Amino acid sequence: MIQFSQEQLDKVNRIIARYPQGKQKSALLPVLHLAQDVFGWLSTETMDYVATLLNIEPIEVYEVATFYTMYNLKPVGKYVFEVCQTGPCMIQGSDDIIAYIGEKLDIKPGETTADGLFTLKTAECLGACGYAPMMQMGKFYKEHLTKEKVDAIIAECRSQALVNQ
Amino acid sequence: MGIKLLLENAHIEGIRYFDAYRKNGGYRSVEKALKMAPDEVVEEVKKSGLRGRGGAGFPTGMKWSFIAKPEGVPRHLVCNADESEPGTFKDRYLMEFLPHLLIEGLIVSSYALGSNVTYIYIRGEYAWIPDILEQAIEEARANGFLGKNILNTGFDCEIYVQRGAGAYICGEETALIESLEGKRGNPRIKPPFPAVKGAWDRPTVVNNVETLAAVVPIINMGGEEYAKIGVGRSTGTKLISACGNINKPGVYEIDMTISVEEFIYSDEWCGGIKNGKRLKACIPGGSSVPILPANLLLKTAKGEQRIMNYESLSDGGFATGTMMGSGGFIVLDEDQCVVKHTYTLARFYRHESCGQCSPCREGTGWMEKLLLRLDQGQGKMSDIDLLWDIQSKIEGNTICPLGDAAAWPVAAAIRHFRDEFEWHITNAAEAQTRNFGLAHYADPLPVPEPAVV
Ligand SMILES: Cc1cc2nc3c(=O)[nH]c(=O)nc-3n(C[C@H](O)[C@H](O)[C@H](O)COP(=O)(O)O)c2cc1C
Ligand code: SF4
Ligand code: FES
Numbered sequence: 001m002i003q004f005s006q007e008q009l010d011k012v013n014r015i016i017a018r019y020p021q022g023k024q025k026s027a028l029l030p031v032l033h034l035a036q037d038v039f040g041w042l043s044t045e046t047m048d049y050v051a052t053l054l055n056i057e058p059i060e061v062y063e064v065a066t067f068y069t070m071y072n073l074k075p076v077g078k079y080v081f082e083v084c085q086t087g088p089c090m091i092q093g094s095d096d097i098i099a100y101i102g103e104k105l106d107i108k109p110g111e112t113t114a115d116g117l118f119t120l121k122t123a124e125c126l127g128a129c130g131y132a133p134m135m136q137m138g139k140f141y142k143e144h145l146t147k148e149k150v151d152a153i154i155a156e157c158r159s160q161a162l163v164n165q
Numbered sequence: 166m167g168i169k170l171l172l173e174n175a176h177i178e179g180i181r182y183f184d185a186y187r188k189n190g191g192y193r194s195v196e197k198a199l200k201m202a203p204d205e206v207v208e209e210v211k212k213s214g215l216r217g218r219g220g221a222g223f224p225t226g227m228k229w230s231f232i233a234k235p236e237g238v239p240r241h242l243v244c245n246a247d248e249s250e251p252g253t254f255k256d257r258y259l260m261e262f263l264p265h266l267l268i269e270g271l272i273v274s275s276y277a278l279g280s281n282v283t284y285i286y287i288r289g290e291y292a293w294i295p296d297i298l299e300q301a302i303e304e305a306r307a308n309g310f311l312g313k314n315i316l317n318t319g320f321d322c323e324i325y326v327q328r329g330a331g332a333y334i335c336g337e338e339t340a341l342i343e344s345l346e347g348k349r350g351n352p353r354i355k356p357p358f359p360a361v362k363g364a365w366d367r368p369t370v371v372n373n374v375e376t377l378a379a380v381v382p383i384i385n386m387g388g389e390e391y392a393k394i395g396v397g398r399s400t401g402t403k404l405i406s407a408c409g410n411i412n413k414p415g416v417y418e419i420d421m422t423i424s425v426e427e428f429i430y431s432d433e434w435c436g437g438i439k440n441g442k443r444l445k446a447c448i449p450g451g452s453s454v455p456i457l458p459a460n461l462l463l464k465t466a467k468g469e470q471r472i473m474n475y476e477s478l479s480d481g482g483f484a485t486g487t488m489m490g491s492g493g494f495i496v497l498d499e500d501q502c503v504v505k506h507t508y509t510l511a512r513f514y515r516h517e518s519c520g521q522c523s524p525c526r527e528g529t530g531w532m533e534k535l536l537l538r539l540d541q542g543q544g545k546m547s548d549i550d551l552l553w554d555i556q557s558k559i560e561g562n563t564i565c566p567l568g569d570a571a572a573w574p575v576a577a578a579i580r581h582f583r584d585e586f587e588w589h590i591t592n593a594a595e596a597q598t599r600n601f602g603l604a605h606y607a608d609p610l611p612v613p614e615p616a617v618v
Binding site: 020064 | 239248251282284288291292293323325328329332344345350407409410415495501505506509510512516517519
């Protein structure tokens, strides 16, 4: 069963209160972010649940969830590497970084490692062009990437995952 | 040192927090503005000559004066923090390091526009910044600058932060409003303009982060004084985010009187081209504005120094000029391939097209495919003309300016770097092993000669 905790439901209500009366649909993007944080990705069941919470049709949720790139409509790895590949990052070697991560994890962009730890994605400009090459990892950015830095990040994720097991 | 109005205090310890910010003169503009009538605040902004820093450069005071004021209908100010134009990362810097400057500007601007509920729409990927902004909002509230009856003037104001979820198009103001309403980011057909019918059909003004931050020095020093900085219709200061093959990428505040050459080569700014290479090309205002070869970038077709301001950058129109845009300054050195760079931009616009208009939806994908083919050495001469034809049919034929923004970079690349495109076809195998290089792109131009289109 997909279900927010009471604390999460309170948060949903605080978000709804930001918008005019009767315009609770406006809370959809933030509530989808919350749902994804809690459940990892947006299944149909999760989206239907969000529709019920906001008192809107499920199709209104699907429409939005499929439009924005940050919503995962499929399960993803525990750590998602989203490497920017747009012009300014490209001229600083983002192609090499993407290839290197792919080689190291033995996956192609769009894929997840067999152990479910890592997903590699390419991304378009993330607003860090001066600190290229870079990637987004969860809530934060990893900038000025080098092969050594990538190695260190992967090693750290692996050891973190071990601790959490 | 140039004049700094926005970033002057950026390096003061603790400036992210209320106490240090206030101690260094923060929130004076709120105290001053709330003693004035809202229309007087609008008047100061008009006098300042401030132009929107989001890309279009529309005069802010004029935009504010268009807001409809029907009786009994709430109005809203929405801060555009969607910042997704390749090359642009200045708003991020402002929000991360000087969140109170934005909040201060938002309070004054909300007062001027009569917005009791103001929203900041921030791109979803800047996921750590809402916490910074929300903390600043809470501090401002705790100190009486937000909430009910601010400074006992009877003015109420709340500011809420909403995250987007990954869509460049949501930076376009009507798409942003749709997204704020919990919908797909499909731009609306204008008119009606947001100033009449915006968020929830209420009169709405959408302004860029930097624009709203600039309201603070304008109120503090007065519109007339602000207008004395800069030159012509480029008043005040502008944030430039510089990236690419330069020694010192970063966010800089300039007053709009320095030359492009100074900006690139001076140690105060970009610090010159990295690794002692030579300058080949530059996109000075974010990916949507025309790319220029080094020779046309540093000097106008008339042979004059090009200056970092609205007028000088656009001198020569699209034939030999470019635009200030959002201030995303992308520098390419002699080792960069313009064909490949243009391909990545075409891919970007295809990825970001919302798909409502066929010229944009189909055209961006087609341009991407052709550019990829050219870059991979499988292009034909006729592809160049085809690209030209496609871009010319997108421009001006779409609901929102994303279509134009996708067309212009391709048009400018072909206009100025046609030799390089042709070389990718005539020397296809060689083009896979080396780049065209600097070629003649930095050669001094004959002056004065009519522009070649
Ligand atoms: C495709 C597209 C993307 C845009 N992205 C942004 C953006 O990220 N930030 C921004 O401030 N303006 C952006 N704009 C411009 C806005 O539509 C609008 O003009 C601007 O927010 C107005 O603010 P200003 O007058 O303060 O510049 C974009 C426009 C288009 C067509
Ligand atoms: S021009 Fe492109 S992005 Fe803009 S409305 Fe049309 S399809 Fe959408
Ligand atoms: S191009 Fe990669 S962050 Fe902007």
